Amino acid sequence: MTYYDFNTPFSITERETPEIFLFLSSDQKAPFYTKKIVHNNELFYFEFSNPSQTYSDITESEFNKFRNKLKNVMNLNEALTLAESFFSDAQYLFKRIKELSDMFDEEEDSPISIDSLKSMLTFLFLINEFFKPILTLNESGMFHTSWKKDNNNLITLRFKEEESLDYVIFRDSRHGKKPIILNGNMNIFDFKEYLVKLYLYFEISKGKNND
């Protein structure tokens, strides 16, 4: 079986790309990086069929443990207590969520959506090492995260129930004056893979692997 070295510096050309041969015993799991080649300074992904590719920065069992426990959570405080025991180095996130919930007026607006909070925490745990987002709430009690480089380069996510989200992405166009707008909704796992496919995953993730 032939694999290509995923840690190879991007500056090499295809011809110089070293081939690395990995010999796996039958009980070893194949790495997530199969069918990924380095070519002309860019990464191309030939296949996204392996669901384990989704868990590159955390272990799958760790992720499932968090996800299953979160499913049983009934309120915001429980969700935060659980998340604090799983997330590393994200105290600012919990502080901000508490701050937003204190500001939120449940008499006037809809209650804070625990399902939205769960989707957001699951997504952020999936990313694991993420850049600090701008975190806000809308009047329907849904959590939003934004990563903004400038007015034409941003990613905003509105988290909904059942691990889904609405997204808007602005990018500079290489061919016209009007920026590119990507807008829609999808499952959080599909969205992570979508960002990888668009080469935008590193806009939100500090992770080592762009998978």
Added chain:
Amino acid sequence: MTEIDHGTVARYCKPYFLDENGNPTARCFELRKNRNEKYLSVCLLEFFDKPTEKEKLVDVKNFMEKNGFSFKSKAAGFALLDIEKSKEYIFQKISEKISYREVNSLPHCGIFHESYGDLPIAERLAQCVKIFYSMKNL
């Protein structure tokens, strides 16, 4: 509904719509879909005959209170948008037309759009905010 083609409007922004530095975000311009909201409520500042924006905003606040609105948080505030500039900016950036129309009677207006999704328009409107006045200063 009469279309308003120039002037400045104020949009009330709740504290959890603002970022950690107190700046308005796109949350200030999201439609409340659970209430089937068709437009974003704003107040036309030119309706009030006062010399400064700040004084006009105090009148906006009084107008809203008279109409049953209660201002509970001092961390909230008003984001101001220039009608002409925002229409032009939105069209230039995303080829979408927005309109400002009188709702019931002035100073109450609505920002209307028929976009396929509210997030892109909300993001662009947030980029059009010319100044934000915190309730603390009114």
